[in-house]
Amino acid sequence: MENGEKNFNVRGNEKLIGSSDTAIRGVLALLKDNVDQSMQKPMIVLGHGDPTSFSGFRTTQVAEEAVIEALKSAQYNCYAPTVGLLSARGAVAEYLSRDLPYKLSSTNVHITSGCAHAIEIILMVLARPGANILLPKPGFPYYDARAEFSEIEIRHYDLISDRGWEINLDQVEALADDNTAAMVVINPGNPCGSVYSYQHLEQVAMTAQLLGIPIIADEVYDHLTFGSNPFVPMGVFASLAPVFTLGSISKRWLAPGWRLGWLAICDPARNFQGNTIDDCIKGCFNIVSGPPTFIQGAIPQILENTREEFFSDINAKLKECAGIAYSKIQEIPWLTCPLKPEGSMFLMVRLNLGMFEDVADDMDFCLKLAREEALILLPGFVMGMKNWLRITFAAELSALQDGIGRIKSFCVRHSLAAAH
Amino acid sequence: MENTSDNWKFKGNKELNSASAITVRGALNALMSNLNASDERAAIPLGHGDPSAFPCFRTTTVADDAICDSVRSAKFNSYSPTVGILPARRAVADYLSQDLPYKLSPDDVYLTLGCTQAIEVILTVLSSPGANILLPRPGFPYYEARAAFCNLEVRHFDLLPEKGWEVDFDSVEALADKNTVAMVIINPGNPCGSVYSYEHLEKVAKMAKKLGIIVIADEVYDHLAFGSKPFVPMGVFGSSVPVVTLGSISKRWIVPGWRLGWLVTNDPNGILRKSGIVDCIIAFLNVSADPVTFIQGALPQILEKTKEDFFSKIKTILRQAADICYEKIKEIPCIECPQKPEGSMFVMVKLDTSLLDGIDNDMDFCLSLASEESVIVLPGICVGLRNWLRITFAIEPASLEDGLRRIKSFYERHSKKK
Numbered sequence: 001m002e003n004g005e006k007n008f009n010v011r012g013n014e015k016l017i018g019s020s021d022t023a024i025r026g027v028l029a030l031l032k033d034n035v036d037q038s039m040q041k042p043m044i045v046l047g048h049g050d051p052t053s054f055s056g057f058r059t060t061q062v063a064e065e066a067v068i069e070a071l072k073s074a075q076y077n078c079y080a081p082t083v084g085l086l087s088a089r090g091a092v093a094e095y096l097s098r099d100l101p102y103k104l105s106s107t108n109v110h111i112t113s114g115c116a117h118a119i120e121i122i123l124m125v126l127a128r129p130g131a132n133i134l135l136p137k138p139g140f141p142y143y144d145a146r147a148e149f150s151e152i153e154i155r156h157y158d159l160i161s162d163r164g165w166e167i168n169l170d171q172v173e174a175l176a177d178d179n180t181a182a183m184v185v186i187n188p189g190n191p192c193g194s195v196y197s198y199q200h201l202e203q204v205a206m207t208a209q210l211l212g213i214p215i216i217a218d219e220v221y222d223h224l225t226f227g228s229n230p231f232v233p234m235g236v237f238a239s240l241a242p243v244f245t246l247g248s249i250s251k252r253w254l255a256p257g258w259r260l261g262w263l264a265i266c267d268p269a270r271n272f273q274g275n276t277i278d279d280c281i282k283g284c285f286n287i288v289s290g291p292p293t294f295i296q297g298a299i300p301q302i303l304e305n306t307r308e309e310f311f312s313d314i315n316a317k318l319k320e321c322a323g324i325a326y327s328k329i330q331e332i333p334w335l336t337c338p339l340k341p342e343g344s345m346f347l348m349v350r351l352n353l354g355m356f357e358d359v360a361d362d363m364d365f366c367l368k369l370a371r372e373e374a375l376i377l378l379p380g381f382v383m384g385m386k387n388w389l390r391i392t393f394a395a396e397l398s399a400l401q402d403g404i405g406r407i408k409s410f411c412v413r414h415s416l417a418a419a420h
Numbered sequence: 421m422e423n424t425s426d427n428w429k430f431k432g433n434k435e436l437n438s439a440s441a442i443t444v445r446g447a448l449n450a451l452m453s454n455l456n457a458s459d460e461r462a463a464i465p466l467g468h469g470d471p472s473a474f475p476c477f478r479t480t481t482v483a484d485d486a487i488c489d490s491v492r493s494a495k496f497n498s499y500s501p502t503v504g505i506l507p508a509r510r511a512v513a514d515y516l517s518q519d520l521p522y523k524l525s526p527d528d529v530y531l532t533l534g535c536t537q538a539i540e541v542i543l544t545v546l547s548s549p550g551a552n553i554l555l556p557r558p559g560f561p562y563y564e565a566r567a568a569f570c571n572l573e574v575r576h577f578d579l580l581p582e583k584g585w586e587v588d589f590d591s592v593e594a595l596a597d598k599n600t601v602a603m604v605i606i607n608p609g610n611p612c613g614s615v616y617s618y619e620h621l622e623k624v625a626k627m628a629k630k631l632g633i634i635v636i637a638d639e640v641y642d643h644l645a646f647g648s649k650p651f652v653p654m655g656v657f658g659s660s661v662p663v664v665t666l667g668s669i670s671k672r673w674i675v676p677g678w679r680l681g682w683l684v685t686n687d688p689n690g691i692l693r694k695s696g697i698v699d700c701i702i703a704f705l706n707v708s709a710d711p712v713t714f715i716q717g718a719l720p721q722i723l724e725k726t727k728e729d730f731f732s733k734i735k736t737i738l739r740q741a742a743d744i745c746y747e748k749i750k751e752i753p754c755i756e757c758p759q760k761p762e763g764s765m766f767v768m769v770k771l772d773t774s775l776l777d778g779i780d781n782d783m784d785f786c787l788s789l790a791s792e793e794s795v796i797v798l799p800g801i802c803v804g805l806r807n808w809l810r811i812t813f814a815i816e817p818a819s820l821e822d823g824l825r826r827i828k829s830f831y832e833r834h835s836k837k838k
Binding site for chain 1: 445446468470472473478479484487488491492494496497498499500501502532533534536537540544545546547548549562565566569570598599600601602631632633634661662674675676677678679691692695696697699700703704706707708709710711712713714715
């Protein structure tokens, strides 16, 4: 049968058609497109958690050399086992165990393609008809995107802005039911820059125990703390409620492009024994693609040989940036920052819209800011907090100061004419 | 408050267990656990498509150097755009365009975590309630596993052993209906070792066009054609039928562990764009894992600077190994090879259990072979043909000869007494 313009019976997956571009990358791309190209000012991006474009935020040579050595050995050009190279799993188990009151074994650890992939896997594993998951608001929208894709119902619990962004545990109890598969806790916090105290984390674990739900502990910013609260891994409380710890080398080693992360099951009380979780996880790994074998091969060296000075230098830089960002923002009455950041790479500020002449909301603010000042910030709606902004302070100091200065100019320019 | 383990609410995703049970890795793991630990001889791996452990198959230093340069530059430590970094996409577009009658644009190229993820992307993108896809039998079971997980119905068309494993077009036509979205062609062939002629691929294109379905061309073994027929990319026919080409550097560069592949739309008429498929691809990539940025950074150097003599060296070894394999198989009465392999890394042989005592089927054969002779061969049931075997010839030729000798001993020991 001949046809002039042949009709091909091809149509896409409905779940993907029109899936809105509210992901961080999509919104940042939209904002960058809005920058006036004719402007002399160089673009400054304080919108994402990736400071590697700034000099002064380069990974350690120990990591670079470890990867090169693994590559040159020619021992790692093969496929890796689906759950990860045993030596890498053991190294991550040892690394995480340093901060836990029990020892993880290599069988508790799976290697993933970045922390994002660990999120994908744990949600795939927990998905079942009728399941729901408790996510923080403000939070990290990749959880929402993946939960939606896995057809898990999303329920948001609030982080309380005037209590250091702590979790509203009463609300968590109210939201959970028999179909709740897990609650996600992000600590150190993205987007809030909070670092939870030992006491708060203990209360979270006790609540999870009461509800009989495991905790997905997103600790991708582990150890990036520089305030009064030290980093305490949720796994410390895993005897109360099982913890799935998600992490990677992306943030602490400043190598997000290396895509090397992990999913660790912390369950010393063996609450999941007899449940099918291990088989499910293995089953999941059999049908997805894993990270390069030679990067896995380099992990033992990276985790064991990186010098303490590298970490303390980075934390010192972040501390300085956070302090300067916070104090400069204090001088901008159009913005309110409820918490001086103590960790991660971000802080959240509320827009005092009533003080602006012609700014409708957070996205409007960011679009205009991009156009007029060549500055990119992330509008809060992306994280579930409309009319807030997430500002990245992990940047070169001069760029950070310049950027915040541009925010101030913008605010002055768009300020409501002083009538009182 | 005390909580007993009865209260823990974890119930897993049941689909994951059934979907993954049918993969090659699952079967190989079962066979390897049957190896006899007290056998002092080295195990001979004739079951998987990964020759990287053998020194004669070591990748080119051009590729190693490209990665080292990329890492040391510190320019590729950041997140990459979801479709891949532009220089890498451009390099793949240029590389593939060399064999096409039109030029691909970088926008036609999506970088993936190996060809495996490219399969994941296209199957997910094409899934919709009631849709079905046509897969070859014998085939590559990852397609079945992933389709099962996406709830995409699978229908198998036959490849004909007596016709060089060409596509049985009658079976394709009988299976296709208005819900069929695509057919998958694996060329050079896994598991069959076939290389399709231009004429045969042209017939595939005509058939797909007639049925109104797109062609998914799995060309992960591209250019690994060492017989009489040259490799012809399906994309050559992209103007008559939309083709989605899946590939990677894993096989041609012998680096499956580097996880760098691509999904490319060969569609000069823009049908995939107009139907929204391209938007779906990007939407799915937005919520999926990415290939490592510094490996993407090395890709232009790898694709552009690898010398022709590396490629010809690899082909020569493969040709030599395929010859050894084919000749030695002739000496083993219980297995028969209908088609001398001309490409990829595998050959399919038919098993005649009537000549054997105590061996009922292909899985039986493989389990006993593993335990008695420490040789791993893939049972045909894993690729859709019961009582066949898939044998990998892409290993160091001396080890291959050893392995085939052991299979012959196994036959002699089990052959039915006359």
